Amino acid sequence: MVIPAEDGNRAPALRGEDLDAVSRETPDHRRIGSRWDAAHARRAGSQTLRRVQREVYGDDYFEDVVPNSFYHATLSDLKRVARELRTSPRHILVDLGCGSGAPAVWVIRETCARVIGVDLSGVGLEQARERARAWGVQERARVVKSDLCALGLKDASCDGAMSLDAIDVIPRAADRTAAIREAARVLKPGGRMVLATWEQDRLSPTIGPPRDPVSDYRPMLLEAGFEVETYIESPDWKPRDRLVNERILQAELRDELDADSAEALLRVARISLDSLESRRRVVAVAVRPI
Numbered sequence: 001m002v003i004p005a006e007d008g009n010r011a012p013a014l015r016g017e018d019l020d021a022v023s024r025e026t027p028d029h030r031r032i033g034s035r036w037d038a039a040h041a042r043r044a045g046s047q048t049l050r051r052v053q054r055e056v057y058g059d060d061y062f063e064d065v066v067p068n069s070f071y072h073a074t075l076s077d078l079k080r081v082a083r084e085l086r087t088s089p090r091h092i093l094v095d096l097g098c099g100s101g102a103p104a105v106w107v108i109r110e111t112c113a114r115v116i117g118v119d120l121s122g123v124g125l126e127q128a129r130e131r132a133r134a135w136g137v138q139e140r141a142r143v144v145k146s147d148l149c150a151l152g153l154k155d156a157s158c159d160g161a162m163s164l165d166a167i168d169v170i171p172r173a174a175d176r177t178a179a180i181r182e183a184a185r186v187l188k189p190g191g192r193m194v195l196a197t198w199e200q201d202r203l204s205p206t207i208g209p210p211r212d213p214v215s216d217y218r219p220m221l222l223e224a225g226f227e228v229e230t231y232i233e234s235p236d237w238k239p240r241d242r243l244v245n246e247r248i249l250q251a252e253l254r255d256e257l258d259a260d261s262a263e264a265l266l267r268v269a270r271i272s273l274d275s276l277e278s279r280r281r282v283v284a285v286a287v288r289p290i
């Protein structure tokens with residue numbers, strides 16, 4: 001089903017010539033993808049995470065998101081993404097690190113834009129496909145298994161870009177710069193990007209390879225050729241993050257998950273609380289100059 005836009009025009013489906021995207025996998029990509037496959041599977045199986053986030057976020061909870069102890073997209077975030085991207089039904093957006101696709105599919109449903117989701121997790125991408133089908137927007141959604149540093153999309157082929165809580169999981173800061181540069185490359189002149197990510201003042205333990213700390217993403221955006229329009233710290237992220245992770249540690253995750261999955265989620269919660277004072281969630285709006 002294609003939802004008609006407010007002006008009566010139908011949003012066109014994505015066609016093959018709109019994409020020109022190919023799977024770009026290396027052994028490193030497969031290792032990264034496998035790790036995130038396991039993470040998506042764990043979160044999808046936990047009703048406790050959904051309950052905790054619903055209690056903490058209240059009316060701002062995004063009901064359709066897959067539970068994730070360190071995922072912070074709220075309805076307010078998603079409404080801002082849609083507003084800042086200034087999309088129309090004929091626009092093509094790219095979602096860098098789309099994961100299970102909930103924010104991307106929400107944006108499609110609300111704006112009638114077309115979205116290409118890029119990620120290395122096959123499990124996450126299949127969840128995104130299923131979500132698009134369930135919401136009846138599969139004609140305007142495509143997913144691509146590829147590295148964020150090499151999207152496989154044509155130059156200046158997209159009208160907007162979004163990335164929510166994904167860029168910071170790239171271990172090397174230089175590769176994060178490369179991913180932001182790729183976003184600039186595929187955007188048309190005047191195209192807009194909304195980037196929600198985590199500033200980090202010091203190296204902290206993670207599940208997976210260590211991640212270079214980045215205390216300010218504005219230099220990366222400028223180096224990639226963007227003009228930074230706004231750059232703010234997310235309101236209320238810290239008390240919400242503290243409360244979510246404290247409740248996760250108190251929950252009986254082992255009642256619904258296997259021991260390894262429960263321990264992995266508990267470890268993320270402990271790491272998140274330990275690093276609370278040395279990190280910040282920020283949202284940037286950047287524009288590729290005309």
